[in-house]
Amino acid sequence: MSTISSTSSHKLNTILLRNLILPGGDIFFGQRMMEHLKFLEEAQWWNIDQINNYQNDMLSHLIRIAYDEVPFYRELLLKSKISPDEIRNTNDLQKLPIVTKEMLRKGYPKFVTRSTGHKTYEVSTSGSTGKNFFVKEDFYTAGLYRATFLLDLEWAGWSIGDPHLQTGMTINRSLDKRLKDWALRCYYHSAYRLDEKNLNEILTIIEKHKIKFVFGYPGSIYYLAKYASKVGWNQPLRSVVTWGDMLYPNVKKKIEDTFQTRVFDTYGCGEGVQIAAQCEQGNYHIHALDTIVEFVDDNGKNVSEGISGNILITRLHPGPMPLIRYSVGDVGKTSFEINCGCGRQLPMMESIYGRSGDVITTPSGNHLIVHFFTGILEHFPEIDSFQVVQKSDNTLLLKIQPYNEIDAFTINEIVRMLMEKGCDDMNIETEIVPSIPLSPMGKHRFIINETNIKHEKQPN
Ligand SMILES: [Zn+2]
Structure with missing residues (x-):
């Protein structure tokens, strides 16, 4: 009984909202x-x-x-x-x-x-x-x-x-x-x-x-x-x-x-x-x-x-x-x-590949979207979260937030795979970080292309 009455009161609420309250708000x-x-x-x-x-x-x-x-x-x-x-x-x-x-x-x-x-x-x-x-x-x-x-x-x-x-x-x-x-x-x-x-x-x-x-x-x-x-x-x-x-x-x-x-x-x-x-x-x-x-x-x-x-x-x-x-x-x-x-x-x-800035462009013109990185990094259970930063045209910084620990051998393996799959013309630096900070808008940014930001910045 209680289910039926709560369902019908919910329906009544929906009808009121659709036909009276919200149209009233529209007029206002x-x-x-x-x-x-x-x-x-x-x-x-x-x-x-x-x-x-x-x-x-x-x-x-x-x-x-x-x-x-x-x-x-x-x-x-x-x-x-x-x-x-x-x-x-x-x-x-x-x-x-x-x-x-x-x-x-x-x-x-x-x-x-x-x-x-x-x-x-x-x-x-x-x-x-x-x-x-x-x-x-x-x-x-x-x-x-x-x-x-x-x-x-x-x-x-x-x-x-x-x-x-x-x-x-x-x-x-x-x-x-x-x-x-x-x-x-x-x-x-x-x-x-x-x-x-x-x-x-x-x-x-x-x-x-x-x-x-x-x-x-x-x-x-x-x-x-x-x-x-x-x-x-x-x-x-x-x-x-x-x-x-x-x-x-x-x-x-x-x-x-x-x-x-x-x-x-x-x-x-x-x-x-x-x-x-x-x-x-x-x-x-x-x-x-x-x-x-x-x-x-x-x-x-x-x-x-x-x-x-x-x-x-x-x-x-x-x-x-x-x-x-x-x-x-x-x-x-x-x-x-x-x-x-x-x-x-x-x-x-x-x-939708997200903001154009969220793409790494290698010197040879390869575009690496986030799926490129997730596709490789998801095979490493040691990684909790990551962020890739393009520091310059040919330098990429991979920030890794590990679950517990990650050893040098694994890091080398990650770098080797990234190079093999699509960025062999870049220097890849790595950094182990305790956390990846959110952007000022509270979003997790997996890729930051600092070269874009520099090019687009206006003196003001
Ligand atoms: Zn459909």
Whole structure:
């Protein structure tokens, strides 16, 4: 009896939230989050022609607005001798130049923003370079990408009203976020400190509120899983949703094993775009109703399926700061697959390699992504954690945090294997460290390319 009544009260709560409380919040904040979510819940099942038609209409509208209202894009089109009417579909988009962070930084705010009639605010995003980069947002546009994010959570089996725990890097939650936390039954916990006291607090919250869903950075949840298995905590979770960092195979496995759960990864960027997420089948679907994603080589040419390229995004909702062919600084691949077992025809991408900075480039031009290192280092059970730092063009420092001890013979063997598999033209230095510090954003960075940082640093 009690199960039935708690289920029906939960359902009632979901109905109230979906139809009354959240739409009320939308009116208050000038958003259309719930309306957009309901649209996406239906449109995610459209066939590819419907998706493309919708995308093309949105694109034409976006280009027209950017040309008419944003001096930066007007100039870009004029310089390229392209009329806004010529951009009608994704292929036409290739006629336009690529927009970099640096270009937007130079024109900010005057030349790259427009008035939307909504109240705007500024968001600063920190890329791998640590340079401040500002983006103008409004509540209306934020409501749209939040809706897409709610759809991602639904793909992971979550429904509005299900209590969940979120770890993140916000110390002071804004009023709208706090109200949303309250309405959506979100238990927010800062992940700045991941010491045992705080990890224990998080587990206590999960237990107390019978939480089945945990969301956050993979790195933070990985530490939570490590602590949980250390203290023998074994309450299963329904699912874990990750974002903000690469989901490395060892991290995913540790979380899934410890919490007897499935990890669903999502991919978005701090500039206010929810780009892709994993469906029930584990495939990354691109949110094509919100964003066009392109993959280009270093010369700006679109690459074919299965080849990795720099990710460009075009957000179909103009917002106060339109993003058209904007290079987000990540590398990824389109998928060969067209059909997904889930039935959605939203295009798929194969993988996201994380920030471009998280790649080691050898003197002969070999690109070593993190999987290169995990693929070798996972064979050494003596290693607890590691970090690879490219100190100069031909010097690489491997920091090893051992479980207990690691002997010189093993270290030599690791270096030999790394050289044999792909970096024989580099000097590999090793250092045994007691711990690998988290980045200022609280993420575990497996690869740091210091040569990138030096090249990109501006004197300011
Ligand atoms: Zn799917």
